[in-house]
Amino acid sequence: MDEVEVVVAHSERATLRVGEVFLKVDGDRARAEVEARAMALAPVPTPEVLWHRPPALAIAALPGRALGRYGRPSTASPAAWAAAGAAIRTLHDAPLPPWPGRSADGLAAVLDVECAWxxxxxxxxxxxxxxxxxxxxxxxxxxxxxxxxxxxQPSHVFVDGEEVIGIIDWSEAARGDALFDLAVLTLGHRDRLGDVLAGYGAGPGLDLDVIRAWWVLRSLLAVRWLAEHGFDPSAPGCEIDVLGAARL
Incomplete structure (x- = not known):
């Protein structure tokens, strides 16, 4: 019998691995539904959905390895990071999902609360x-x-050499700002932004200052959640480091 490995577990959700199957249990049924629907719509490689019985979602394990992880140096090649950028461009060029995302006004209100905290x-x-x-x-x-x-996050992008073979964890998928995805991918690996943009390609609205602003905004919003769910935002290269290094 395969052993059960706890991949991640906190008060909102848990992910278990049993052999070549990942079982995700999410306390928010709507979020689990979004994940299954997003993987069906996304024009990029995603894991195979084996079954979905809310609140549980079973998906097949991916081969390859993660592009990187926050707080650790990435050993992936520049070409692999560029391939991730090309995959993101494919996603961003796809038809919009039918559900909305967060607005700038809504984010500003949450930002005020988190900064005060x-x-x-x-x-x-x-x-x-x-x-x-x-x-x-x-x-x-x-x-x-x-x-x-x-x-x-780079831990959600799986590569085999210089090829993206799968992107996981789609529960936050929605309509949103393209530069937010680019920022989250590179937040802990800011030196890789050039490689990612080489694969993503040029286009209107591709503003480096806005990507840097998203690094900061995402970090400000994440610190409390991470601390309250057993993660360390002060790890080297992570959110608090980003905030300490930011310059006007």
Whole structure:
């Protein structure tokens, strides 16, 4: 009998691996439904959905290895990162999913709450939070919505050599800002942004300052959630490092 491996587990969801099957259990049935629907619609490689019985989703394991992980150096080649950029472009050029995503106004309201919490709980100095809040504002502008993955960490992109063979964890997929996906992919590997953009290609609205603003905005919004769910946002190269390195 195959052993059961706990891949990740917290109060919102858990992922178990049994042999070549991943079993995801999500307390939010709507989020699990989005994941299954997004993988069916996305024009990029995704895991095979074996069955879906809310709140559980069973998917086949992918071969290959993750492009990278936050807090660790990536050993993937520049060509592999460029291939990830090309896959993202394919996703962003696809028809929009039928459900909406978050708005700039909605994100601004959440950002205010999170910044206040960071200061009130002495998680970060007030001056550091205020400086990053100003940088983050550049991301809160009107954007043309595209089909975004919504949580495109490099650990969610699987490659075999220089080929993307699968992208996992689609529960945050929606309509959104293309630059957000590019920022999440490179947040912990900011030196790889050039490789990603080489594969993604040029186009209107491709603003490096906005990508940097999304690095900051995503970090400000993530610190509390990560800390409260057993993750460490202060690990080298991760969210708090991003905030400390940000410059106006």
């Amino acid at each position: 960071l200061v009130a709980n002495d998680v970060l100095p007030g001056g550091l939070v205020a400086r990053n809040r100003r940088i983050a504002e550049a991301a809160l502008r009107p954007w043309t919505p595209v089909f975004v993955h919504g949580d495109l």
